[in-house]
Amino acid sequence: MDALGALLSGPRAQDAFLLRAVLEPPWSIRIEDEAPLTVLTVVRGSAWLAPEGQEPTWLGPRDVLVARGPDPYTMADAPSTPVQTIIHPGQRCTTLYGEELAEKLALGVRSWGNSPDGGTVMLIGTYQLAGEVSRRLLDALPRSLVLRGDEWDCPIIDLLAAEIVKDAPGQESVLDRMLDLLLISALRAWFARPDARAPSWYRANGDPVVGRALRLLHNNPEHPWTVADLAQRTGISRAALARRFTALVGEPPMAYLTGWRIALAADLLHEPGATLEAVARQVGYSTPFALSTAFKRVRGISPADHRRAS
Numbered sequence: 001m002d003a004l005g006a007l008l009s010g011p012r013a014q015d016a017f018l019l020r021a022v023l024e025p026p027w028s029i030r031i032e033d034e035a036p037l038t039v040l041t042v043v044r045g046s047a048w049l050a051p052e053g054q055e056p057t058w059l060g061p062r063d064v065l066v067a068r069g070p071d072p073y074t075m076a077d078a079p080s081t082p083v084q085t086i087i088h089p090g091q092r093c094t095t096l097y098g099e100e101l102a103e104k105l106a107l108g109v110r111s112w113g114n115s116p117d118g119g120t121v122m123l124i125g126t127y128q129l130a131g132e133v134s135r136r137l138l139d140a141l142p143r144s145l146v147l148r149g150d151e152w153d154c155p156i157i158d159l160l161a162a163e164i165v166k167d168a169p170g171q172e173s174v175l176d177r178m179l180d181l182l183l184i185s186a187l188r189a190w191f192a193r194p195d196a197r198a199p200s201w202y203r204a205n206g207d208p209v210v211g212r213a214l215r216l217l218h219n220n221p222e223h224p225w226t227v228a229d230l231a232q233r234t235g236i237s238r239a240a241l242a243r244r245f246t247a248l249v250g251e252p253p254m255a256y257l258t259g260w261r262i263a264l265a266a267d268l269l270h271e272p273g274a275t276l277e278a279v280a281r282q283v284g285y286s287t288p289f290a291l292s293t294a295f296k297r298v299r300g301i302s303p304a305d306h307r308r309a310s
């Protein structure tokens with residue numbers, strides 16, 4: 001598993017909120033849902049993105065927006081259009097005065113808006129929960145990034161547009177996976193750009209030695225790894241691997257592994273019925289005590305407190 005693969009093990013779409021918005025000007029929607037990650041693409045027409053404290057950005061057909069929460073932002077037909085609608089946590093939709101709008105603006109299966117024939121059509125996918133595994137990747141993203149339709153080729157947009165209005169058995173799972181594909185494709189295209197400033201640990205995946213070491217750690221966190229073991233499997237000396245890994249990733253191999261194991265454990269602890277002993281085995285700790293000690297050292301709280309807090 002590489003860094004982008006880790007993303008799908010973090011905020012992986014599970015019962016994600018997906019919506020087809022059909023809108024006729026004037027319209028302006030303030031997003032205050034505090035969602036960790038939202039993916040939006042314009043199918044027809046155009047829209048303006050206005051993050052708080054930043055200049056508005058125009059979005060045209062097939063442009064894709066990835067917005068990282070929890071900061072609010074506004075989508076509108078024009079930057080000057082006053083806000084009419086607010087999206088609250090849990091995707092609750094109201095007027096500025098608190099009047100519920102979900103039923104009033106419903107336009108059919110996963111469709112919503114102020115006109116069934118509106119000139120602007122957008123597809124919106126919102127990840128409801130952030131996983132611990134992907135925190136490192138999410139923190140590397142800007143508050144919002146935009147990929148222009150002429151900058152990349154993404155057939156997933158057309159597939160999602162066709163599927164989002166269907167009401168068939170298993171459709172929620174189909175849409176969740178399609179949202180994942182759209183997100184992963186967008187981030188891969190974004191990080192490939194020279195101006196994207198991809199984080200060092202992401203760029204390190206392209207190194208023939210360090211990239212292999214990262215994949216070994218990601219795929220087998222339960223293995224009793226040592227630097228010597230990693231060096232043998234990557235074909236260079238222990239000292240050379242330690243230097244190269246630290247230079248490219250920003251921290252030594254074992255420190256990176258500890259962070260990865262604790263992130264995995266933090267996610268696994270959310271699962272119903274997961275015992276501390278079972279989680280410890282899955283992430284490479286011989287005893288629950290060893291995991292608890294490492295978890296508290298890295299996170300500042302015990303696994304039990306982490307579970308209660310969530």
